[in-house]
Amino acid sequence: MCGIVGMLNLQPGQLADAQIVAQMNQAQYHRGPDEGDQYIDGPVGLGHRRLSIIDLNQNSSQPMENFEKNLCIVYNGELYNYQSIKIELLAQGYQFKTESDTEVLLVAYQ
Numbered sequence: 001m002c003g004i005v006g007m008l009n010l011q012p013g014q015l016a017d018a019q020i021v022a023q024m025n026q027a028q029y030h031r032g033p034d035e036g037d038q039y040i041d042g043p044v045g046l047g048h049r050r051l052s053i054i055d056l057n058q059n060s061s062q063p064m065e066n067f068e069k070n071l072c073i074v075y076n077g078e079l080y081n082y083q084s085i086k087i088e089l090l091a092q093g094y095q096f097k098t099e100s101d102t103e104v105l106l107v108a109y110q
Helices: 018-027 082-091 101-109
Strands: 003-008 035-041 044-050
Touching (some): 018 035
16 A cells, blocks of 8 residues: 655745655555655645555656646545546547556546
């Protein structure tokens, strides 16, 4: 099962501490030994450890950003009907770079 971590620095003007996010993410290595990464944007820090199940391609790594780079997701779950949702989104003109349910969720939210 994948693992997610996050922090929000509530001190005005302060950034999330990338080192703390990295340490938290490393502490949950056992939750997702396939890969891990982090995302820092101002006061927000997110980390993800991946256990690859649906899309084994590295393009499906998380944290995952949309094409516009204005949304980011870390996700631990499974969207069972993601393939039918993806077909609907493709018909509306959305593009995808992965075969993952995470990207479908991100685009559907968008």
